[in-house]
Amino acid sequence: MPLPASWGLEKTLAEIADAGQFRQLRLLEGGQGARVTIDGRTLLNFSSNDYLGLAAHPAVGKALKTAVDIYGVGSGASHLVCGHTSAHAALEDALARLTGRSRVLLYSTGYMANLGVASALLSRQDVLLQDKLNHASLLDAAAISGAKLVRYRHADMQHLEERLAALAPSEQRVLVSSDSVFSMDGDVPDLNALASCTAQAGAALQLDDAHGLGVLGEQGGGACEAYGLDEAAVPVLMGTFGKALGTAGAFVAGSEQLIETLIQKSRTFMYTTAMPPALAAATSQSIELLQSEGWRRPHLQQLIAGFRKKVSALGLDLMPSDTAIQPLLVGEASAAVNLSKSLLDKGFLVVAIRPPTVPAGQSRLRITLSAAHDENDVDQLVQALAELVGR
Ligand SMILES: Cc1ncc(COP(=O)(O)O)c(C=O)c1O
Structure with missing residues (x-):
């Protein structure tokens, strides 16, 4: 039995979709790591909070x-x-x-x-x-x-x-x-x-x-x-x-x-x-x-510093952050979602963050780095960003 029409769920869902804020679950076909599998495709993962790569240790x-x-x-x-x-x-x-x-x-x-x-x-x-x-x-x-x-x-x-x-x-x-x-x-x-x-x-x-x-x-x-x-x-x-x-x-x-x-x-x-x-x-x-495995923290710090340097060389501004969370501000929700989709097509999982999680007009790609990454992983992401949004 669906909930009564008077509850207006259909309208609520349509409003969320119209605002470009509709969220959908992604199904991972395996564990966490620098690489994850979704729909049979292996993707380089720059979205998790597994900052030290311990989730599948x-x-x-x-x-x-x-x-x-x-x-x-x-x-x-x-x-x-x-x-x-x-x-x-x-x-x-x-x-x-x-x-x-x-x-x-x-x-x-x-x-x-x-x-x-x-x-x-x-x-x-x-x-x-x-x-x-x-x-x-x-x-x-x-x-x-x-x-x-x-x-x-x-x-x-x-x-x-x-x-x-x-x-x-x-x-x-x-x-x-x-x-x-x-x-x-x-x-x-x-x-x-x-x-x-x-x-x-x-x-x-x-x-x-x-x-x-x-x-x-x-x-x-x-x-x-x-x-x-x-x-x-x-x-x-x-x-x-x-x-x-x-x-x-x-x-x-x-x-x-x-x-x-x-x-x-x-x-x-x-x-x-x-x-x-x-x-x-x-x-x-x-x-x-x-x-x-104390090497994980300095390794992560090195990846963060290298990523920021390489992205700024593209003429792109990451938000000010020295931590593993390296957001790229995009602006409108639809633009952030489109960029995330283009990265997905290229084999990267980089999730777009939209309102209400962040203020309107401040949608972003929340890029996260992990000690599970190596420099080559990061370089691949930088290359993809260069092709999609580099100046
Ligand atoms: C700053 C902050 N506090 C609290 C939480 C909630 O923690 P948990 O996922 O364990 O519920 C999160 C994220 O999930 C968070 O980012």
Whole structure:
């Protein structure tokens, strides 16, 4: 039985299509990597968040399989009922060491971690300040918490300071939340200024390090390691496993009190099945690889620097970013989609990002590099861009 016509789904879908924003699933016929197979065609993949090439790493797969023999597949319950295993605890300890935090709590996804933080810490009388380009999960977290949402211009610390100064002195809990590496832009705000102006205003800082963890910092400890931000500077640190660590899931790190509060009050932690223990074991293996295959980070950095140099030699402007996310701004949604299609015809998977994910008129190709690529892969993409849009 279809939903009643009065719900207007047909009209909604037509409107989405008319706006050039219709989205379709792509079916991959195998695993992640520098190359993926779609419709029987092998494509060079410049779209994934598998920044270190760990998503199909044999050691990570082996850790997962070994853990299935010990723990089985499902966790069976939420963490608080009987789903919390020694594999989960070992991962929490490894993450606490990696991030230099007192304690860590696992969540099933980063989306849920962000919802869980805001809903546990804030309520209607509190204030949440957010960068205008924050990830959708942070914005949804604001809505679910009921706190007053105040947004500041992207990466504009002066504007944040003004916003903080304009708050009433009676405001009790003020949380500033920001992506560390912006997911669709790849840039990093001045994190030291962000931390200091937040602290000066007596507010607390939450960083979403989904795109920094594993990639930034000497040890791969993420943005906080790279910028020397300890637990006092960033009391709420969130990171995810589905990107550089190559698995799935997420965590929040901070003080004992923060983690205890989340355990008591965070509904997206309390009322959901714990991530499979084998996935936790696989993620612990990924963390070990951050050390034992430490070459991956400098290799990625080299690819990023080379790509930027070669693209700028074509007369094209990539958006300002030193990270693995190297967007090429196109403008209109239809133009970005057409460019993505032309690249597909040439054997490249480079996905177009359109509104509402990015502001109108700022559609782009979100090109992502990975340690799984080699220089020749990158050169092939540069050559294709030269043929399609080079000046
Ligand atoms: C900045 C940021 N935060 C949070 C998330 C959500 O993480 P997850 O995919 O684990 O739900 C993502 C991407 O998915 C992200 O890019």
